[in-house]
Amino acid sequence: MPKIVLHKGGQVYHGDVKENTNLVVRAGIRQFPYPNLSYGCGMGKCAKCASRIISGGEYLPEPNWKEKKLLGAKLEQGYRLACQLWINHDLELAQDDVPPANSIPAETYPCT
Numbered sequence: 001m002p003k004i005v006l007h008k009g010g011q012v013y014h015g016d017v018k019e020n021t022n023l024v025v026r027a028g029i030r031q032f033p034y035p036n037l038s039y040g041c042g043m044g045k046c047a048k049c050a051s052r053i054i055s056g057g058e059y060l061p062e063p064n065w066k067e068k069k070l071l072g073a074k075l076e077q078g079y080r081l082a083c084q085l086w087i088n089h090d091l092e093l094a095q096d097d098v099p100p101a102n103s104i105p106a107e108t109y110p111c112t
């Protein structure tokens with residue numbers, strides 16, 4: 001069972017999640033890391049879920065085209081879009097409240 005450590009706003013949150021879990025999907029149904037994870041569209045369009053991976057990034061798949069488009073050079077700094085990640089291993093990440101260079105407000109993409 002993957003262990004998640006989320007650094008946010010000077011706090012550290014710990015939780016266990018099932019394998020093949022998406023943190024944004026979990027937060028959407030009010031499970032850890034809710035309410036501490038920032039996210040918006042859940043579809044790789046707003047970058048509000050951008051997270052700096054501290055450890056465990058080696059187990060994540062290569063960034064997909066949405067991450068490359070939204071994060072740009074931030075990928076090199078270890079950022080990923082949490083909504084695009086299905087987690088099968090322990091992961092430590094931080095949301096530093098620094099918006100990625102290419103971020104677009106979620107309001108641009110209303111849920112339908």
Ligand code: FES
Nearest residue numbers: 040041042047083
């Ligand atoms: S929640 Fe919008 S890009 Fe991840």
